[in-house]
Amino acid sequence: MTEKDYQRKKNKFLPKIHAWVQEHGGETIIPFSCALERNLADMPPDEAAKYCEENKTQRSVQSICCTVVKCLIAKLGTLLWLCYG
Numbered sequence: 001m002t003e004k005d006y007q008r009k010k011n012k013f014l015p016k017i018h019a020w021v022q023e024h025g026g027e028t029i030i031p032f033s034c035a036l037e038r039n040l041a042d043m044p045p046d047e048a049a050k051y052c053e054e055n056k057t058q059r060s061v062q063s064i065c066c067t068v069v070k071c072l073i074a075k076l077g078t079l080l081w082l083c084y085g
Contacts, residue, residue, distance in 0.1 A: 006033035007057045028071050030064055 005011040014031065021029055040048040040059055052058050073079075 001031055001033045003033050003036040003039065006031060006036055006060075007055055027075075028067065030067055032060055032064055036060075 001011050009031075011031070014029075018029060021027055036057065037059065040051065043051060048059070
């Protein structure tokens with residue numbers, strides 16, 4: 001999605017994509033703006049936070065990663081084990 005589409009949470013293709021996905025299994029759709037994430041990654045953290053606040057948006061990388069992992073775990077029927085030491 002474009003940065004503008006992501007910020008306003010609208011895109012002309014999303015309804016068509018949603019309809020197709022619902023007809024073919026009804027899986028989760030995860031809207032994402034690579035342009036926005038690239039811009040935010042290039043900014044210092046405080047500047048990125050200010051940009052998000054001013055534009056009423058938020059970073060999605062962390063939440064998307066969690067959503068993708070949760071969807072994969074659910075679909076594969078597996079358990080997630082984290083080990084560190």
